[in-house]
Amino acid sequence: MLNFKNIAIRRGSRQLFSGASFTIHKGQKIGLTGANGAGKSSLFALLRGELHADEGEFSLPPNLEIAHVAQETPALSCSAIDYVLDGDQALRRLQAQLAAAEQAHDGLKLAELHAALEHAGGYTAQARASRLLNGLGFTSEQEARPVSSFSGGWRMRLNLAQALMCRSDVLLLDEPTNHLDLDAVIYLQDWLVKYPGTLLLISHDRDFLDAITDHIVHIEQGKAEIYTGNYSDFERMRAEKLAQQQSSFEKQQREIAHIQSFIDRFKAKATKARQAQSRIKALERMEIIAQAHVDSPFGFAFPPPKRMPNPLLKIEEADIGYGDKVVVKNASLSISPGDRIGLLGPNGAGKSSLIKVLSGQMPPLAGKLQSAQDLNIGYFAQHQLELLRLDESPLWHLQQLDKQATEKDLRNFLGGFDFRGDKVNEPVGPFSGGEKARLVLATLVYQNPNLLLLDEPTNHLDLEMRHALSVALQEYQGALVVVSHDRHLLRSVTDQLLLVAGGRLQPFDGDLDDYKQWLAEQKKGDEAAAGADSANNVSRKDQRKQDAERRQRLKPLLDAVKAAEAAVEKFHQQQRDLEELLADPAIYAEQYKEQLKQLLSRKSQIDSALEQAEMDWLAAEENLQQAE
Incomplete structure (x- = not known):
């Protein structure tokens, strides 16, 4: 149990929260929410022993294994999979002790350590690490690459995999989805649902929180309170609580009426497509929890675009990629006013490349790109945060867009993005990632685009800002194309999904x-689901023929997997037999010295053979998955 009794935490002269009293029990999954700077990360630092409470008592059981994601990754020469294996510190300790015992020729200790290693799952650790890396988007080839060869975002994925590899009692995750695509988010969600320990999770992804958490600790106005249930349950409880405050009543009613009017308008023109129905449900849910966001510091809207040519933008038979590498072939897409498109697809399939072509950031390798004369694109991507002038202020950035605007009008506009008072004149350099993202979005909204192209717009944004962005995008009258791992945003603002996969761009007939x-079926090698192509209709006879050909084609690979599995089991059995012999104290008598030497030599050979067999097994599985 983690016990918090009247805890108060300060940062300098500022008190983050006080009087926090609650208990977190073993196996609970806790979501930590609150505005940026409210004290969520400080609570994590308290758990890790990096800071002490200014008031109150915090206690936890002794010898708890607490895992968290490192924020820095040194440019190491070790392989990615070895770096992830380092997360299992118990395994590494056993391996070090084993090496020392071998060096000392301590046979009794060797036998004990080999038994302990097997009990600790040491012989399957490599396979566990490989599965983690695969789930987080790494290929088998990347597993062997040195850590130093990866970019910052991929190194953060390695840090996440290392934390998950630890057999922890308590797992602390601070915004783990920030550097992940939707596929990896779904994998991580499924992993955390099965995690047997106690989880404390800071996240601004409400679908992610809903699927995983059973309690929410919310920090606001100097208080940290615990709520039973997931994030949606917390929102409803908070909405009911705020609805009872008369001072907020009128604003709440305006917010409810605003969302309800949009639902009514949307329902009148929505098709029966599953995406549209999903969006209606998302909007209706937003009406229920409108009160929970009544005190949000954010409030902005996209003005109606001045011109709306039809179509706005069109690509025909376009090949998209870099240099000689084509990632999407023969893509055609026409974007009209009012279109609200979400792009789905595996990591690296070409979603961001497609957005870049649509935005004019890079040309298609082949085919046509046609833009309307009055097209006004608002393009958001993470690299644009790096284009901000770090020595200039938010006010300066808006003044560059509109020299005629008064300072008062620009200040009022920036206030909707929570840049108020002296903040509007402060240099951007020290701003957090979330503040920089809000400023880029503010400049985008100010330019009144008729086509929005958004590539992961919610990275670094907290829950309140994500909610405000969702509300603003619902009423936006232009066309929208968005790539996002935030499923709530996709459900709320899109009514058409396109799939970028297998080198093709095609409609996705379904919802999230x-x-x-579809992702699950992809991993199983189900070609019918992977195609997601309604035009691919074949007769039963042809289907049986294709299935037979597929089985014949895969038979050598399936046989290789079975043979590898059999080899692993054989060496495991031999290893167990030898460990049983080595566990007999009599074998260490002086008269059996030569036999002991032979047994230890044989044990070393079997250990090496088992390790190679496990690697062969993984390789055979990988070959089979690629062929499927």
Whole structure:
């Protein structure tokens, strides 16, 4: 149990929260929410022993294994999979002790350590690490690459995998989805649902929180309170609580009326497509929890675009990629006013490349790109945060867009993005990632685009800002194309899904729940689901023929997997037999010295053979998955 009794935490002269009293029990999954700077990360630092409470008492059981994601990754020369294996510190300790015992020729100790290693799952650790890396988007080839060869975002994925590899009692995750695509988010969600320990999770992804957490600790106005249930349950409880405050009543009613009017308008023109129905449900849910966001510091809207040519933008038979590498072939897409498109697809399939072509950031390798004369694109991508002038202020950035605007009008506009008072004149350099993202979005909204192209717009944004962005995008009258791992945003603002996969761009006939199922079927090698192509209709006879050909084609690979599995089991059995012999104290008598030497030599050979067999098994599995 983690016990918090009247805890108060300060940062300098500022008190983050006080009087926090609650208990977190073994196996609970806790979501930590609150505005940026409220004290969530400080609570994590308290758990890790990096800071002490200014008031109150915090206690936890002794010898708890607490895992968290490192924020820095040194440029190491070790392989990615070895770096992840370092997360299992118990395994590494046993391996070090084993090496020392071998060096000392301590046979009794060797036998004890080999038994302990097997009990600790040491012989399957490599396979566990490989599965983690695969789930987080790494290929088998990347597993062997040195850590130093990866970019910052991929190194953060390695840090996450290392934390998950630890057999922890308590796991602390601070925004783990920030550097992940939707596929990896879904994998991580499924992993955390099964995690047997106690989880404390800071996240601004409400679908992610809903699927995993059973309690929410919310920090606001100097208080940290615990709520039973997931994030949606917390929102409803908070909405009911705030609805009872008369001072907020009128604003709440305006917010409810605003969302309800949009639902009514949307229902009148929505098709029966599953995406549209999903969006209606998302909007209706937003009406229920409108009160929970009544005190949000954010409030902005996209003004109606001045001109709306039809179509706005069109690509025909376009090849998309870099240099000689084509990632999407023969893509055609026409974007009209009012279109609200979400792009789905595996990591690296070409979603961001497609957005870049649509935005004019890079040309298609082949085919046509046609833009309307009055097209006004608002393009958001993470690299644009790096284009901000760090020595200039938010006010300066808006003044560059509109020299005629008064300072008062620009200040009022920036206030909707929570840049107020002296903040509007402060240099951007020291701003957090979330503040920089809000400023880029503010400049985008100010330019009144008629086509929005958004590539992961919610990275670094907290829950309140994500909610405000969702509300603003619902009423936006232009066209929208968005790539996002935030499923709530996709459900709320899109009514058409396109799939970028297998080098093709095609409609996705389903909603996000169907997409999760599609991903699962992809991993199983189900070609019918992977195609997601309604035009691919074949007769039963042809289907049987294709299935037979597929089985014949895969038979050598399936046989290789079975042979590898058999080899692993054989060496495991031999290893167990030898460990049983080595566990007999009599074998260490002086008269059996030569036999002991032979047994230890044989044990070393079997250990090496088992390790190679496990690697062969993984390789055979990988070959089979690629062929499927």
